[in-house]
Amino acid sequence: QAQLVESGGGVVQPGRSLRLSCAASGIIFSSYGMHWVRQAPGKGLEWVAVIWYDGSKKHYADSVKGRFTISRDNSKNTLYLQMNSLRVEDTALYYCARDASGGSGWFDPWGQGTLVSVSS
Amino acid sequence: QSVLTQPPSVSAAPGQKVTISCSGSTSNIGNNYVSWYQQLPGTAPKLLIYENNERPSGIPDRFSGSKSGTSATLAITGLQTGDEADYYCGAWDSSRSLSVFYVFGTGTKVTVL
Numbered sequence: 503q504a505q506l507v508e509s510g511g512g513v514v515q516p517g518r519s520l521r522l523s524c525a526a527s528g529i530i531f532s533s534y535g536m537h538w539v540r541q542a543p544g545k546g547l548e549w550v551a552v553i554w555y556d557g558s559k560k561h562y563a564d565s566v567k568g569r570f571t572i573s574r575d576n577s578k579n580t581l582y583l584q585m586n587s588l589r590v591e592d593t594a595l596y597y598c599a600r601d602a603s604g605g606s607g608w609f610d611p612w613g614q615g616t617l618v619s620v621s622s
Numbered sequence: 623q624s625v626l627t628q629p630p631s632v633s634a635a636p637g638q639k640v641t642i643s644c645s646g647s648t649s650n651i652g653n654n655y656v657s658w659y660q661q662l663p664g665t666a667p668k669l670l671i672y673e674n675n676e677r678p679s680g681i682p683d684r685f686s687g688s689k690s691g692t693s694a695t696l697a698i699t700g701l702q703t704g705d706e707a708d709y710y711c712g713a714w715d716s717s718r719s720l721s722v723f724y725v726f727g728t729g730t731k732v733t734v735l
Binding site for chain 2: 546548549562563602603611613
């Protein structure tokens with residue numbers, strides 16, 4: 503059974519940093535691209551970043567480019583999101599999701615999410 | 623970055639049919655596959671439809687997807703109270719040179735009357 507479990511969320515002041523983790527089990531982690539998607543309270547889904555299966559390519563949403571870095575450790579079956587220079591508007595539930603499509607763009611499964619709250 | 627446009631809400635009685643539209647452009651829906659996700663209250667999104675009209679195993683055939691040009695549609699027939707949820711479409715967008723990004727729809731709340 504494929505499972506993704508996020509961790510690392512919390513309350514942080516604007517301008518500070520936070521690193522999220524996503525532990526994968528039940529899948530051949532090194533074979534799949536991985537995404538981060540966030541959802542602000544009461545709002546819709548917003549795609550954040552993607553990393554190719556081997557880490558060779560990374561793409562970001564304009565809203566986080568230059569501040570967030572996606573990475574992975576295939577030996578640990580773990581995905582990361584380093585978030586620097588956090589802003590109030592980064593407050594959201596952050597989900598990791600497997601790109602199960604091999605390119606056509608569909609996400610399955612999703613983790614349960616980890617909450618990031620940026621507040622002074 | 624662009625988003626895909628969905629109606630904020632749709633509703634129907636149990637047993638009836640609802641359709642949810644997802645409008646985009648040639649840089650996303652027009653040239654890429656569309657997927658659909660169901661988000662029940664308080665839970666993570668779940669894949670419903672992939673590659674425009676394919677259902678993952680375990681998804682009932684009451685859910686169907688289609689695509690035409692720069693728009694896509696999710697149809698739910700035989701509506702059940704358990705279908706009350708938010709629904710999102712999604713697709714890759716290739717409007718940026720040297721880079722790609724993914725876009726989600728604005729989301730549609732389905733209410734069973």
